Amino acid sequence: MPAIPHATPTPVARLAWLDALRGIGAMAVVAEHLLPWFLPALRPYWFNIGVYGILVFFLVSGYIIPTSLERHGDVRTFWISRIFRLYPLYLTVIALALALAWWVPVREQVPRDGTAVAAHATMLLDVVSVGGVVDTMWTLSYEMVFYLLVTALFLVGGHNRSGSLSIGFGVAAVAIGLVVPGALLVGPWPAYVTCAVFLVGMVFVVWGRFRTTAACVLGLMALVALMFSSRVPWLGAAVVAVMFAGTAIHRWERGTGPLWPVAVTTALVAVAPLWAIESGWWWVRADVWWTTIVLAGATFAGGMALRGRRLPKVLVWLGLISYSLYLVHHPLLKYFVEISGDLRWSAVPYQLGMAALAVAAILAVSTLTFLYVERPMQVVGRRISGRSARGLQGRGQAGMAGERPRHDGILGHQERQVPDGVRDHVREGDVVG
Template sequence: MSAAALPAPPAMPAPATRLAWLDALRGIGSLAVVGEHMLPWFLPELRPFWFNLGIYGILVFFLVSGYIIPVSLERHGDVRAFWVSRIFRLYPLYLSVIVVMLAVSWWVPVREAVPRDGSAVAAHATMLLDVVSVGGVADTMWTLSYEMVFYLLVTALFLIGAHERSGSLSVLFAAGAVVVGLVASGAVLVGVWPAYVSCAVFVVGLACVMGGRLRTFCACALGVMAVVLLAFSSRVPWLGIAVVAVMFAGTAIHRWERGAGPLWPVAVTTALVVIAPVWAIESGWWWVRADVWLTTIALAGATFAGGMLLRGRRVPRVLVWLGLISYSLYLVHHPLLKYFVAVSGDLRAAEVPYQLVMIALAMALMLGLSALTYRYVEKPMQQLGRRVSDRGRRHRPGSGMAGRPPRHDEVLGHEERQVPGGVRHGDTVG
């Protein structure tokens, strides 16, 4: 995310090469998150404390999502097609993980952060978990909240023709993170009602956006709701706003690459995000100390810049493969680690050779299961989503997007098959 580390805009590489480096970054991000969650349970002595391995991976995911997701929407020229692809991309595996975790909750109970009432159902239905202060059934699901917020904002901005102001938006959100960090110690809107209200608005609003009736008005209403939730009902408001700033910075980098915008907003955003938690009232976690936070951001930015710099070269196939299964790996690894430890017992005091063997076994299980869920859950549902989207296009004379017809190209098809929603975010987030 550091502007100084980014290379000058080069000649555009071939689409396959360009997408390969994005896959590689997602692979790196997913491994970092797995490492953050695995090391404390298996080999705590190796866990780094001079930067946060998990936040580093998540920031890489968010930069990738910010870089590519708005472009996917713009190339579609069709909001309905965009949301069909997002829904079929995110929800099948997400719901599958929830069902499995609830089914085996008699063995490994669902964590206490998940409310035992209807608000949990409402929050999981929208994926707006963290921005309504509801814990996810799987610990890593919190990042999907910010992917969803970003989608809602990007949709509204695209419909009103403000989607090219990514640099200004990244600076605005970064400044908001600093301000909110100074004045808010946590959520202002508390209780179960933010989850219920946001679910109702989300369902009705998204139905209108996809159906075409009152599309722009409903998209703007969803965007406003997303910002309000982000600032007033998030579990950690400054962090949520900073995350959205990072995603818009990723978009600004893409526009700079295309010669459609300057790079200085990325530098300003980086500086503001770096100082956002320094005076934050709710700061107290080890990873928001100034030195750790700065190092984590610098490493994430350097990784993304390195990916851009090397994108014209061949990418290791293992990283590309990890990028393809990154959404599966991101969602399934933490539940699987819980089940693994429930069987193996506490490994923290075991002999190092035994710990290493168990790490290798756990990694094999996580990668194997992620490959299976990608092959038999993600990929078929993405293909189904494309068929649904194509069928919808054939039945409509135009896209309904600012008078522009839908556009198809080889690059977009590849992006929609491979870009995670979450990591990514979820990616992911995604």
């Protein structure tokens, strides 16, 4: 991964460059799905533009989430905010896809039984080998795994070992790839068990009683699912390694950790698919995979290098609506193609015009869903979590039975320095999208 200038950025600049990176990542994923349908001649094969965008997102999440954990907020506040941040749009998109299934059928990878409900309820889709109603939802599985892991680590005081954790997951990615041909825990029960554990565990985490125990159980559950029931286990471990590498970069930037674990993790992730039993896709060929990793790392490094400068407003805005972009673009493209017909063999000028029209529609709908679904529900979540936090303060921050008050904090929002309604997307530490 390219070297990153060692300096302490100002808070506002740091937020802008993170938004810009999200905007780049979101549009890269949009391009990955748009080009094969609209402009197949322009699709690059020397790197995977979709995986590139996803890796940028994972680095951003790893960079900001655990360090926010250590600065502000509490566990209850974080999870209430997360629920209101993630689920409203997520459920809206699912409802839309199901409502229009008479026109564009739900893809075959989604089971037609209770496992689909259980897996979608937790967002742990890919780690229990269940297809999402919307294709891009698979990455949310790894964001959720990461949230559960860092929650448990923080509550037991293990959150400062991000460098070691990134290397550990990198080693796991290589080892699993060498010996595991696919998910070892198969069938419907992983989805049902993880759903039950998730729901009960979240009750205790938010309620406060036995919080540390519940968080540790959830973290262990996430780890077992990641390693043994993921659709591609080595890839799941590699993804989490990348996220902890993002945390290690932040610690190095702050002078609280070395940078060499990031280099070691990069090397491990780079070689993980080369000898993996479960492999063979074009995007994990050495030349393609390595180029994709280098470009993602270079983009992240470039964002850090420019964090003290004024960035293009369009990139910041794209980052602000990136969760909407990520979730709505793929179903919208499917609906667009149903109307326009197959464009792959059309004249290039016509393809360009239709692609521009599709992108405009995606941006318009994503803006609307951000303004009228995401942002209002974020406000509701902040109000509820704010009342919860005031309730705790009213009790003198005494904590709940069975918990240590000094551990009652996670994933706070260093973004609160920015006015409401302007930076809501960054405010929550954000997920892929």
